[in-house]
Amino acid sequence: MQSAAPISFDRAAERKAVQDERRRSSLIDLGVTLATIVAALLLGFIVIWLLGKNPIQAYEALLTGPLTRMGRAGRWLEVATNLILVGLSVAIPFRARQFSLGAQGQMVVGAIMGALVAIYLPLPPVIGVLVPVAVAMASSFLLGLLPGLMKAYLNANEIVSTLMLNAIVLRLYDFVLTYFLKPAGSSTTRSLPVQPTARLATFSDIFPGLDLGRFNLGVIFVVLSIVGVWLLLERMPFGYAIRTIGANENFARYGGINTKRTIALSFAAGGAVAALAGMHLLMGVHNRLFLDIVGNIGWDGITVALLARNNPLLVPISGLFYAYLLVGGDRVEQQVQVGSELVQVIQAVIILMITAQVLGDWIRARRAHGRRIADSG
């Protein structure tokens, strides 16, 4: 039964087989992701058709909209900047299998804490940007740390705690904005503008004649974050700990990794990156705070991270893609009167299918795990 191992074990051949297998499986991965997107688009097509609208016209607007004018392309890149930053932010706890949904609140806290500095403290150029950003990142780091500590040391479910914290923080934001930051006598609920030195110049400012809307130097945050999050997850010992916990928390603990500290810090590190998205909105896009400044970005960012399978090098691609859909959706709304619901349908289908995929992986992993337990049972 236990036949003797082959005398010569052809390592080179085996290595080639493994590489082929790996290539095949990454191709399958890519195929599945593309199929998900196509299926979602197809479903949207059917929905529009059922609504009695012209699906071809709608899709033309959706798929070419963002590129029909420079300003729209600028809008696309501006939205992508936000989504990529949030996508990178949530990818960190996700890699440790911590389902932190706190990005929305972390952005808001970062924006408001940064705004206090950026609006009221005149600072020289460059420093005028760096100091508010540092304050924002530190604040969101702490806000992220809270549910992280609760999960790690009290075993509080992170989905619940981050959602609750979001609700609290968003209301606090409204409160502070309405009663403290709104200048007396102003009719709209919004803050004063940030100091001129705290502004991130738009590319339209830098290159007069080039109309890229509000697409701005915040893109530097994106570049730095991609490199930073990649280094963190793939090249730093902390990232090794995160990934190992994500792969098997018991194993990580057995191996000597301080799992509690790592889990708590993974939430916090995500918070720090989410703050950058808030600061991009504050200093680059709007230059002031107003109610509901973050919109849906915290949630869309999660979709972006899932689409990229939490790989920091793929997040920019999925962020660009998703932003394209959102901006295209606005065009559809204007041209075909389908309403932004179309994009939401497509978005929902993508999330559903990805979740189903992730669930599938998860179930397979659980099954394999269960089988191994059965071995010893």
Added chain:
Amino acid sequence: MNGGRARLGNCDHRCCEMNQPPVVEMRDIVKEYPNGVRANERVSFEVRPQEIHALVGENGAGKSTLMKILYGMERPTAGQIFVRGQPVTINTPHEAIALGIGMVHQNFMLVPSFTIAENVVLGNEPLRGGFLDYKAAVEVTRNLSERYGLVVDPEATVDAVPVGTRQRVEILKALYRGADVLILDEPTAVLTPQETTELFAAIRQLVGSGKTVIFISHKLREVKEISDRVSVMRNARMVNTVNTAEVDEEQIARMMVGREVFLKVDKPPMQSGRPVLQVRDLEYVSEAGVETLKRVSLNVCAGEILGIAGVEGNGQTELVEVITGLRPATAGRVILDGLDITRFSPRQVRQAGVAHIPEDRLTNGVALSASIAENLIVDRYEQPPFTRRGLMQPDEVARNAEALIEQYAIRAPDGTLPVGALSGGNMQKVVVARELSSRPKLLIAAQPTRGVDIGASEFMYEQLLQARSAGVAILLVSADLNEVMSLSDRIAVMKDGRLTAMFSDVSSLTEEEIGYYMLGVKHMPAEVIAANW
């Protein structure tokens, strides 16, 4: 034989009464898992109508797997199943239930907020006008409960009743679905002695009214008390099936722990040195308040193997996890080479020089989705050369993997392969390679050969003996008596969280002698144990 059985199945009733076929027969069942572990090796098993048939064996002997196959939760790799003489394939629990086979698991599968009646009928509810007929459900539950002596209040919610009652609900659920053959998976593990007595009364009544019960256990006293026949499994094989009346507990124990040919281990004489590990009066009380370690004291010296024998679940797991920092000691001290490591974190314990081959190494000794290379550095990834100036060095990580793959003959093309793609034996080698390459002072090996084939076992023995020759102190915890006896220089026995024996001279020891201590028939006085630390 096959043909004969087919004829039997087709013949009329009178003929069957004369030569009553077994209600369940499993023939030559083989179960091999994708990772190469064989949980059942040509197992044959036969249950007669209206008997209480005990299925015993140590953890990992394959009894749960065999029953999961019968209940349709696992598919056999080979072999046949007959129910009432008819060949059947059972792919799902639904199909098992349709054949009249029900199973009560160790972990109950009930809806806590539903009433007992609702739980009993769940999935097959009596309906009236498309809605649950609650009155009928209560009625049905009460009838079943009275008929089989399983006392429950049908209208109580499940989360309000004690464990013993929940178990009765599970049994009622199976009966409601028409189970004739009930598989009870270690039913007494969760029960108090009183509840156990009630359960046994209920089992007898069930059998009296025509049911058949398969009773999985490793508590021999209970097996002796309740069963008509007993089948013993060991190491994935069926050892024997005997009439319970004809054997005593010791004989069953001997079948369980085995008298296979002693493993041939070439053991050089011991070069024992200083005491490396000193455990003194170690106590552990679990979060649930159970005292699982009671004043355990022992020494392990450099270059010796101290074997800890014992039936699993007598505190061995806790002992290992307290020493390695995975659980906090409640009282007592653990000293490694003069350093008190009692309150150390797992990492500090490792850095003090302790390596640990865990008992559940295929689940917690590796991260399946991570690469071999990453698995090999979990205890040292932050140290040079793997991390320099705050950054990890992928080249060093890969080089380390290549060297260990070569040295330990791990069958993998390179270190980038996920560990989950390896066979069980090779996963084990990854664990051993990592733990031994940390150059430990103390190596703790828990159940080192459980679930692996002969070749992998031999590899493990070689490695342990090499480490011993190199002066490593080794604490070997194993439920396999052969293994403990052939490897150890000294042997301690654990029973109910205590050391009940400590033998300094293994040469004259017999398995029976150790078995008496394992099963609690004999105890050594504390002074004798202390004298042999």
